[in-house]
Amino acid sequence: MKRLAVATLLTLIASFVITFVTSAAQAADAPKDRVIAMYFHRTERCPTCQKMGSYSEEAVKAAFADEIKAGRVAFHFIDFEAQKNARYTRAYNINGPALIVARISSNKVASYRNLEDIWDKVSDKPAFLRYVQENVKACLAK
Amino acid sequence: MELKNALTVCLISFFAATVVLLIARALDLQAAARLEPQLIKIADELETLRKQGGLAAARAERTGESRLVVYYFHGNTRCPTCRAVESQAQEVVRSDFAAELASEAVTWKPVNYEEPSGASLGKQFDVVSFAVVLAKMQGDEMTRWKRLDRAGALVGDQPRFAAYVREEIKQMLGPAEPPPSVTPPADSRETTLAAPPPADTAVPAAVDMPIPE
Numbered sequence: 001m002k003r004l005a006v007a008t009l010l011t012l013i014a015s016f017v018i019t020f021v022t023s024a025a026q027a028a029d030a031p032k033d034r035v036i037a038m039y040f041h042r043t044e045r046c047p048t049c050q051k052m053g054s055y056s057e058e059a060v061k062a063a064f065a066d067e068i069k070a071g072r073v074a075f076h077f078i079d080f081e082a083q084k085n086a087r088y089t090r091a092y093n094i095n096g097p098a099l100i101v102a103r104i105s106s107n108k109v110a111s112y113r114n115l116e117d118i119w120d121k122v123s124d125k126p127a128f129l130r131y132v133q134e135n136v137k138a139c140l141a142k
Numbered sequence: 143m144e145l146k147n148a149l150t151v152c153l154i155s156f157f158a159a160t161v162v163l164l165i166a167r168a169l170d171l172q173a174a175a176r177l178e179p180q181l182i183k184i185a186d187e188l189e190t191l192r193k194q195g196g197l198a199a200a201r202a203e204r205t206g207e208s209r210l211v212v213y214y215f216h217g218n219t220r221c222p223t224c225r226a227v228e229s230q231a232q233e234v235v236r237s238d239f240a241a242e243l244a245s246e247a248v249t250w251k252p253v254n255y256e257e258p259s260g261a262s263l264g265k266q267f268d269v270v271s272f273a274v275v276l277a278k279m280q281g282d283e284m285t286r287w288k289r290l291d292r293a294g295a296l297v298g299d300q301p302r303f304a305a306y307v308r309e310e311i312k313q314m315l316g317p318a319e320p321p322p323s324v325t326p327p328a329d330s331r332e333t334t335l336a337a338p339p340p341a342d343t344a345v346p347a348a349v350d351m352p353i354p355e
Contacts, residue, residue, distance in 0.1 A: 036353060046221030048271030048294070076354040087352045095298030096223050102351070103342075109351035111342040116295035123270045135340065 030071040034104045035139045037073070037132070040080040040094045049097045052118050053077060055125060056099050059132035064140075073136065099132065103139045113139070208285075210248045210314050213275040215264055217256045224272040226297050228252065231274045231290075234307040242315070274307065276314045288314065 039056045041049050060068075060075040067073035080089040092100050092112065102112035115135055121128040212235055214228050235243065235250050242248035255264025267275045267289055274293050278286040290310055296303040345351055 038354060042222060044221055046219050046224055046272075047217060049221060049223065051271070074354075078354065088354070091351045096226075096294070098295075098298075102353070104353060107353075108347070109345045109353060111344045112351070113340040113342050115340055116292065117340070119294035120291040123268055138339070 030074075032105070032107050034072045034074065035067075035136055036102045036104060037075045037136060038078050038088070038092070038100045038102065039076070040078050040089070040092070040098045040100065042097065043079055043081045048122060052097060052099070052122050052128075055122070055128045056118065056132055059129040060136060062129070063133045064136060067140065073140065101135050101139050103142055111142075207247075207281070209246065209279050210242075210311065211277045211279060212248060212250050212311065213263070213267070213277060214250070214252045214272075215255045215260070215267070215269045215275060216252065216272045218254065220272075223294060223297060227272055227274065227293050230297060230300060230303050231293065231307050234304050235311070238304075238308050239311060239315075248311070248315070276310060278314050286314065 037056065037060050039053045041053055045053075057075055057077070060073065064073040068075070078085050078088050080094045088094070092098075092102075092114075094100075099115040099118050100112050101115060102109050104110065113135065115132060117131055118128060121131050212231070214231060216224055216228065232250055235248065239248045243250070253260040253263055255261060255269045267273070267277075267287060269275070269289070272294070274290040276288045276290065277284050288310065290307060292306060293303065296306055
């Protein structure tokens with residue numbers, strides 16, 4: 001019984017260490033220059049917000065699969081009403097659902113843009129995807 | 143003997159009063175029954191009239207006067223952003239177009255596009271999420287309309303939102319009709335010029351912005 005408990009404990013510690021090392025390695029591996037798309041949403045989400053979030057994710061993941069693998073592009077959902085994300089909300093001046101594309105240079109945010117037109121284009125999926133992809137591409141090219 | 147007479151008179155009077163009362167009540171009920179369907183019909187007509195924008199709107203329809211309907215479309219599920227867009231847009235209409243509201247040259251109409259009563263109207267304006275739509279009416283005919291798609295993006299910035307809605311309404315209220323073109327547009331929707339690409343906000347080197355991992 002005691003052996004089983006020790007084995008379980010060791011397994012848990014080992015998996016925790018592996019996870020930590022892997023994520024640290026991934027963070028360390030991320031290029032210094034990269035582009036991050038962040039979709040900010042409320043805790044309570046309406047169908048429009050969910051649609052804009054899923055279209056944004058699809059636009060980035062479909063068009064930049066290789067860049068995502070290489071760490072040059074990343075996509076994140078951020079609940080801007082959650083206390084743990086307050087620093088993002090303040091820094092990017094978020095007060096409603098928004099898609100922010102940030103250009104990271106030497107591991108610092110050099111500039112960012114708020115893709116406000118996602119609201120115009122939510123009823124036209126191809127136009128929405130194109131709009132997001134063009135902006136991510138433009139940030140990557142800088 | 144006198145007591146007996148008095149009692150008889152009282153009894154007859156009481157009986158007569160009861161009979162009169164019963165007859166009156168029966169007549170009342172009959173009259174009410176006759177009136178009820180007519181009253182229901184009048185109430186229905188008033189409700190329809192109210193939904194169509196009131197007496198002035200109905201008059202405008204008859205006389206062919208120009209007026210503007212500001213629709214607010216929402217679905218069954220409502221989030222804080224949807225509620226904020228509605229309240230801020232309504233506030234702009236109330237405060238900046240009070241005279242037009244009073245004369246019913248401008249009317250405010252919330253519509254649930256997920257309910258059968260609002261579905262066809264929502265479809266007409268390509269509404270797929272909450273939206274402010276301006277519809278210019280000439281009598282009972284819609285001559286122009288515009289969906290204010292940027293409302294959701296601007297709602298967090300109240301002055302910009304108010305300026306946007308105010309200017310769009312002013313433009314719609316203005317006399318200027320679209321210039322005649324050789325080829326008429328496929329529909330009466332106002333076209334929106336392509337928006338400029340989003341501007342980059344440069345971050346000074348000294349500022350350390352958070353980056354999600």
